[in-house]
Amino acid sequence: MEAFDYRDGELCAEDVPVRELAETYGTPLYVYSRGHILSQFHALKNVMAEVDPLICYAVKSNTNAAVISALAGEGAGADVVSGGELLRARRAGVPADRIVFAGVGKTEAEIEYALKEGILYFTVESEPELERISEVAQQTGTTGRIAIRVNPDVDPKTHKYTSTGKKENKFGVDLERAMAAYERAAELPGIEITSLHMHLGSPIMTSDPYAEALEKVAPLCRDLKTRFSTFRHIDIGGGLGIPYREEDTAFDLDAFAYAVIPPLKALGLTVSMEPGRYLTGNGGILVTRVEYVKDNPFKKFIVIDAAMNDLIRPALYEAYHAIRPVRDTRETVFGDLVGPICESGDFFAANRDLPAVGPGELLAVMSAGSYGFVMAGTYNSRPLAAEVMVSGNQHRLVRKRQDMEDIFRDEVIPDWN
Ligand SMILES: Cc1ncc(COP(=O)(O)O)c(C=O)c1O
Numbered sequence: 520m521e522a523f524d525y526r527d528g529e530l531c532a533e534d535v536p537v538r539e540l541a542e543t544y545g546t547p548l549y550v551y552s553r554g555h556i557l558s559q560f561h562a563l564k565n566v567m568a569e570v571d572p573l574i575c576y577a578v579k580s581n582t583n584a585a586v587i588s589a590l591a592g593e594g595a596g597a598d599v600v601s602g603g604e605l606l607r608a609r610r611a612g613v614p615a616d617r618i619v620f621a622g623v624g625k626t627e628a629e630i631e632y633a634l635k636e637g638i639l640y641f642t643v644e645s646e647p648e649l650e651r652i653s654e655v656a657q658q659t660g661t662t663g664r665i666a667i668r669v670n671p672d673v674d675p676k677t678h679k680y681t682s683t684g685k686k687e688n689k690f691g692v693d694l695e696r697a698m699a700a701y702e703r704a705a706e707l708p709g710i711e712i713t714s715l716h717m718h719l720g721s722p723i724m725t726s727d728p729y730a731e732a733l734e735k736v737a738p739l740c741r742d743l744k745t746r747f748s749t750f751r752h753i754d755i756g757g758g759l760g761i762p763y764r765e766e767d768t769a770f771d772l773d774a775f776a777y778a779v780i781p782p783l784k785a786l787g788l789t790v791s792m793e794p795g796r797y798l799t800g801n802g803g804i805l806v807t808r809v810e811y812v813k814d815n816p817f818k819k820f821i822v823i824d825a826a827m828n829d830l831i832r833p834a835l836y837e838a839y840h841a842i843r844p845v846r847d848t849r850e851t852v853f854g855d856l857v858g859p860i861c862e863s864g865d866f867f868a869a870n871r872d873l874p875a876v877g878p879g880e881l882l883a884v885m886s887a888g889s890y891g892f893v894m895a896g897t898y899n900s901r902p903l904a905a906e907v908m909v910s911g912n913q914h915r916l917v918r919k920r921q922d923m924e925d926i927f928r929d930e931v932i933p934d935w936n
Contacts, residue, residue, distance in 0.1 A: 522552030534912040547825035553910040555802035573791040580795025580889035585917035587611035598793035602629040640664040656709025666714030718756030726778035759797035796889040803888020819854030826858025834864035844874035845881035
């Protein structure tokens with residue numbers, strides 16, 4: 520489902536004009552399409568129906584409670600990476616037995632909380648973590664179900680900061696050492712071996728890395744099945760890509776299913792997946808208003824009221840986001856789209872044809888539903904933006920805009936005397 524499209528020359532979010540949203544809630548404003556997020560979920564669920572995967576939404580991509588609860592309502596689980604995300608997922612209605620917990624640095628308190636909740640399993644990233652889970656499980660009289668995160672050393676062909684399944688990355692346990700890690704797990708009290716996990720990185724635009732990784736881990740899975748009677752499950756991670764550029768083609772779900780279903784069926788394990796971006800990425804935009812158009816002798820700068828504190832992906836990964844005018848115009852100007860922050864990295868588009876808009880007009884930064892608001896901060900004392908969700912012709916505020924009091928509230932000037 521195309522969530523954001525033009526009707527009568529106006530960009531709409533589902534059936535609601537984006538201009539109306541900007542007038543009601545102000546800018547910068549994150550707008551999410553509930554319909555798009557759910558249709559992505561169902562498309563994935565349907566194409567993978569033969570192995571009926573549990574889809575554990577990677578909450579980190581967009582932690583808004585309205586997003587998590589919409590997906591939970593359709594049967595999604597959650598992939599969390601902190602105690603905070605676990606609490607969010609539970610509060611948004613995700614049953615504990617559909618939650619998986621990844622991350623290289625789980626604290627004792629986080630492990631204790633997850634054990635008490637009874638999560639589906641921990642995605643274990645190292646042997647010391649196995650030992651810690653075992654200790655906490657014994658102290659609390661619980662059992663920790665575990666998957667070892669196996670690093671299959673496959674190149675996902677993405678940005679070096681978002682590649683996670685190569686041998687030089689900090690994540691998981693090398694394929695060669697994985698059986699030894701499982702053997703260690705089997706010796707430890709309070710641990711039940713149930714699963715194997717892999718996640719290669721993101722965004723991945725073809726099914727080849729998944730097929731290659733599955734081929735690499737299949738012999739290990741077969742061994743694990745014969746060695747450990749409780750071993751029953753494989754998690755193939757997330758990372759499925761989305762189109763960011765107008766000319767990008769969508770991730771080919773049919774090709775993905777064709778590549779991964781036969782090897783998964785051959786393994787005879789239950790399956791889960793952890794998509795984030797695929798569900799939420801193109802289900803969100805960042806709406807911003809133009810403040811100034813600045814003509815330097817060498818370049819034109821369109822200065823907007825959103826900044827890198829609202830959406831850091833261009834500064835962090837040189838990520839590309841398409842820019843669309845809210846009132847449709849074919850006219851373009853060449854230049855940079857920049858925010859007001861005192862950093863040259865504060866840009867949304869550089870050296871591009873941009874919509875020819877003037878002060879007061881609205882623009883949409885596309886594909887901002889994942890790793891957008893969740894990575895926002897208050898640098899330059901800029902309050903966090905508001906978030907709105909649209910469903911058909913309805914819209915709801917799903918996070919209020921911060922005000923300056925919210926920013927100052929927890930700060931203390933010491934009384935030294
Ligand atoms: C373990 C794990 N699973 C899933 C994801 C979600 O990735 P994506 O949003 O690209 O699907 C990530 C992303 O960092 C991850 O680290």
